[in-house]
Amino acid sequence: MAKSFRVDVVSPDKMLYTGDATFLRAQTTDGEVGILADHAPLFAELAPGGCVVVTLEDDSKVAIAAQGGFLSITEANVKVLAESAQLAEEIDIEAERAALESNEEGSAGYLQARSRIRAFEAVS
Template structure:
């Protein structure tokens, strides 16, 4: 099983959101949604506005992060998610974010942030 895992670090400027082993990582990038498994080819991509990152940890549990801006860096042995700002799904008030999404104009920063947070919560619901 150990050869099927890889190291993942999810960070924002103000905090380390996750650091540990994973079996799978899914992220929305500006090039489309990508899935990462152990030994994935090197990749560097920009995270999509309004997207999220979902990490399947080595024990099978999922961790979702609403990430606004930043980059995904994949090497042969590890993955780094470098977000401009990020929030864990379990810290998000889904009702408040749905209200914010409806109140915001499509394409604005507020709209994209709410959409990102809703996606993160729904990814682990």
């Protein structure tokens, strides 16, 4: 069984996840990172259009569309501080696919839709 670590995922308006995890995956401006317990300290900017996927101790996953913000890893825990975020289970995938098609690539609407689609697909 993989060693677990503490994870908090927050946005300005709510706590999206708090609990233990065995793995965390996130897109940062420097590329995708995977985090296991005892990871070296790290501070990174979340990539526009990315998502965060938390793997729980029972191997289930929590996916979060995160628009902007930071990932902070210390010896004690991992914190995802998102400017705005949404749980995958709250996403209307058809509306997001339509938004992706109707927005110009690279625009805020396009990146938000891409983020939400990534989160939805991570747990589908």
